[in-house]
Amino acid sequence: MFWQIFLQSLGLIIAIVVAGRIIAALARRSGRSHDKNRER
C-alpha cells in the first residue's frame, strides 16, 4: 500500500512538472514567432 501510493503520486508530480515545462516552452516559442511576424 505504501509504495503504491508513494510511486503513483511521485510519478504524477513529475508528469505535471514536465507537462508544465513543455507547455511553457511551446508558449515561449509561439510568442517569439508571433513577435517576429509582427516585426516583418
Next chain:
Amino acid sequence: MDLPLLIGVLAYEIIVIVGLGLWLQRRHSAAARDEFALAGRDLPVPVVAVTLALTVLGTAHILGVFEMTWMMGAIAVWFSIAHVILLTFVCLGTGVWVRRLGVATVPELLDRAYTLEIRLMVSCVMAGVLFGILTVEAQGIGIIFATLTDWSIQTGAIVGGVLGILYVIFAGMREIGWVNLVNAIVMYAGLIAATAFVGLALPDGGYAAVGESYRLAGEESALSIWGTRDLFMNFALVNVVAVVFSQSVNQMLLQPAMAAKSESTIRKALWIAAPINGMFGVFAVILALAARAQPEFAGLPDAPKIGVTTMLVDYLPPWLGALLLASFLAAILSTFAIIALSIATIFTKDIFQALYAPKASERQLTFMIRLVIIIVAGVAIAVASLLPPILAAMIWLFAWLVPVFWILIAGLLWRRNSFVAGLTLFSAWTANFVWSFTSLPLQLGFENPGALNAYVTALVSAGVVIIGTIVLGGRPGLLRETFSASGEGA
C-alpha cells in the same frame, strides 16, 4: 510529551530562527533597496524553491489532509497535487512575470496595468484575505501544540505566534528563506521517520496489512489516488480550480518569486518546490489511512479530526513525537511568517507609500513593515482563540481572490480596460457576498452552497472580464507591450 523534549523543540526553533535572523540582519543593511521585503532580489534557487513550497504548505496540508483522507481515502492527496499544479503555474507563469516587471506587490502590478483605484481596492481585499488565512494558521499551530502536548489551543497559538513573528522580524524575506531551508530538512526527517516508525508499530505486518484490510472491507478505491469517478469530479477537480485560480495571484506566493535572483532561478526552483510540497501530502495520506484501519482509533468520538494525531501520540516514542512537532511547526510557522510579511508589504507599499509617503526612505519603510507584522500577527492570534472552522474558512477566503486572477491575466496577456477591471471586481465580490449571506443559493436549490463560492466568483468574473473586454476593447496587455518593446518572448 515530556517537558524536556518540549523545551528541546522550542529551543531548537528559537536558536535556528533567532540565530539565523540576527546573523542575516548583521550581514545585510536594512537601508539597501528592497532588502527587508524582497531580500534585495538576490535569493538563490534552493531558497526560492523551499520558500515557495513551504509558503503554501500549512495547517490545511496537515490537519485538513488527515481529515479528508479519513472521509474519502487516498484521493485526498489531490489537495497536494492541486498545489503542485499551482507551483508549476507560478514558477513558469505568474511568478516569472512579476519578477520580469520588477514589482514589489501584486496590487502594484495592477496599478501599472490599470489604475491606482484598482490597486487600492485589491490591496484592501487581498490584505483582508491574507489576514483571514493568518488566523487559520495561528489556530493550526495551537491545535498541533494541543494534540502533541497538554497545552490548551490558545496557549499553543500564542507561543506559535511569537515564534512566527521571530521568523520574519529580524531580516524579513531573507530570514524566512534561509530558516525555511534549514526547517525543510527537519520537516522531512520528522515525516519520514514517523511514517517508518508507524509502519513498524502497526499490528500484523505494517502497511501491507493496512492495504489488505481495506481490500477485505471492499474499500479498494480508498487506496487509489484516483478514487472513484464521482470523488474525482467533486473533490480533486474542485481543489485544482479553487487553488490555482486564487493562489496563483496571491501576494504570499508571489513575494518569494519577486525576491528571486532572476527569472531562470524561479523556473529551476520548480524541480525542487513541486516534490517538496507534493510529497508532504503523500506521507499525511499514508499515516491517515493507517490510523483509519485500526479499530482503536477508528472508534474514537470525532475520529476524522483526532484519529491520526492520537495514533501518532500512541505509537511514536517521545523523541520522535518531538521531531514530528518540530516538523509540523516548520510547515505552519513558515506559512504564518510569510503571510504576516505579505500583509505588511501590501500595507506599506500600496497604502502607506503610495498614498501618504511617496518619498519615504528604505529605513522608514522597513520600520513600517516590522510594525505592521507585529500588529497583524498579534490580532490574528487573538482572533484564532475564537476557533473559526478551518477548511470552510479557507475556501470562502480564496473565493475573494478569484476575480483578481482574471483581471491580472487579461491585463498582462490580452487587453486591459480599467472600467471593465473595476466592474469585474465589483460584480464578483458582490456575488460572493450575496452567495454567502443571503438565502439565494438555497432558493436556487443548492444544499451546500459554502463549497461553491470559488465557482460562483470564477464564473461571474470570467464572464464580466471576457464579455466586457470584447465589447469595450482596451489597450494591449502589459506583457505584450513589454515584449514588443524589448523584443522578447513570453
